[in-house]
Structures are given as C-alpha cells and as structure tokens.
Amino acid sequence: MFNLNFQLIASGTALGTMFFSSTIFITLVIARYATIANLIRDSRALIENKSITFRRNQEYFFQIANYEKRLELLKQTLYLSLYCGVSLCISYLSILMNFELLGVYTFALHLILILLALFTLVYELAVSFEALNEHLDIMNSWKDKFKAE
Numbered sequence: 001m002f003n004l005n006f007q008l009i010a011s012g013t014a015l016g017t018m019f020f021s022s023t024i025f026i027t028l029v030i031a032r033y034a035t036i037a038n039l040i041r042d043s044r045a046l047i048e049n050k051s052i053t054f055r056r057n058q059e060y061f062f063q064i065a066n067y068e069k070r071l072e073l074l075k076q077t078l079y080l081s082l083y084c085g086v087s088l089c090i091s092y093l094s095i096l097m098n099f100e101l102l103g104v105y106t107f108a109l110h111l112i113l114i115l116l117a118l119f120t121l122v123y124e125l126a127v128s129f130e131a132l133n134e135h136l137d138i139m140n141s142w143k144d145k146f147k148a149e
Helices: 006-010 013-048 057-096 100-141 143-148
Strands: none
Touching: 013 057, 013 100, 057 100, 100 143
C-alpha cells in the first residue's frame, strides 16, 4: 500500500532538519500564546480601570469571542506541535534501536501532526487578522473627528 523509504529517514538529515524545525515551531507557538495571554490580561485591567470603553455591546462581545477563538486555536496548535515533537523523538529513538517500521510510522505521524498544527496556526492568524480589521474599521471611523479639529 505505502512505499516507506526508511533510508531517507534513517540518513539523519530528515530527522535532524525536522527536529530543529519542530522546536522552532513550538517556540513560535508558545510566543504567540504568551502574546495573547498578555493581551487578554492587559485588556481585562483596562476594562476594570475603566481606561477603555466600548461604543456598543457588540464590540465587547466581538473582542471576547475573538480572544476565545484565538486561545482555543493556539491551544490546539500547541498540543499538536508538542505531540509532533514527541512522535519525532520516538521516531529517532526507534531508528537508533533498529525498530525501522516503528521509526518510519512515527515519523509519518510527526509529519501529519505538524501539518495539522500549521493549519490551526494559519486559521488562528486569520482570526487575528479579522480582529485587526475590526480595529482598523473603528480607527477609520474616527478620521472625520480628527479632520474637524
């Protein structure tokens, strides 16, 4: 059914490249997660201190829904990328122990997981762009206010 190329994986180049790309990807996702966590905490503080107000309830509900969606997507991306790293380590260990078939299958699992993680990250970025467009629309609505002064 599948033609598994053990030599390609066992050569070390594929494993080594994917190991570093996976760790960089995990670091990127953690940085995005830390950024949104900080953004949520700052937004909460601004709302509690009444430093920020919303013109309509819909703006507030949009922000909350956006934060929830982004946080859930980043959580999924982080879990997928961490499981991806685990499967890559299992693949490497399997190859070292001469369990070739297990090594190839876990490497294939690694590739599938990283692909899924990339899709969820792209979706999270799209949700983030949606929020930024909403902010730009609000800022564009203020243009007339500043022109009048």
